[in-house]
Amino acid sequence: MNPATITPQEERGRKERSRRMLTWLMVIAIVMFFAGLTSAYVVSASGTYWVYFRIPGSFLLSTVAIVLSSIPAQLALVAARQDRKGGVAPLLLLTLALGVVFTLYQFKGWGELVDRGNHLVGNLLHAKGTYGVDYTITKDGEELVLENGEFYRPSDGPTARPLNAEMAEVQNTSSSYFYVLTWAHLAHLAFGLIALVVMVVQALRGRYNSTEHAGLWSGTVYWHFLGGLWIYLYLFLAYFH
Secondary structure, three states: OOHHHOOHHHHHHHHHHHHHHHHHHHHHHHHHHHHHHHHHHHHHHOOOEEEEEOOOHHHHHHHHHHHHHHHHHHHHHHHHHOOOHHHHHHHHHHHHHHHHHHHHHHHHHHHHHHHOOOOOOOEHHHOOOOEOOOEEEEEOOEEOEEEOOEEEOHHHHHHOOOOHHHHOOOEOHHHHHHHHHHHHHHHHHHHHHHHHHHHHHHHHOOOOOOOOOHHHHHHHHHHHHHHHHHHHHHHHHHHHO
């Protein structure tokens, strides 16, 4: 077909198809990235030492926030498809507000982890709280016993030797992975928040309607994906911690 004969509708359709393809390619790339991280996590968990710690409740509250945020985002897309331009911006603003709430609870959760001695970089003995409730430590899959501030392997019997000196030289890999996974997700979510701001501006300018909403579609799909990705990460980490 001669480019000169392409109608505006056909050109718009071509751009929309390209945008959709780029959106799905981006989603696939992020899925592969996190699949690699979680696979490495599983392999590391089979190592000599591992710390299992209770995930702060703030991360559950952030999960609720991001799940709820998908509702107004989808309603905004529906409103645009139905030419209800006035309803798009308020719904996107609500999504943005819930995204900010998610972010705030993430930082609150990290602060609680630090208070419990779970740092990005730190040894096994930094963990704080009630042993057996807030955290436990295993060696070769065997849960260690804590007595008078000393860790022992229960299988060693009455002649068990303390492991504290050895543990002081071992990195708390479990905590490190938790930060890397959750920080990586928030980094991707930051782009989602920026996209929401752009979409709000576009909505206020009346740019989204039943025929022109490809950008809104891409942003909504990406936001839904971020919510689904976080649910996966939260359940994954809850299972291992």
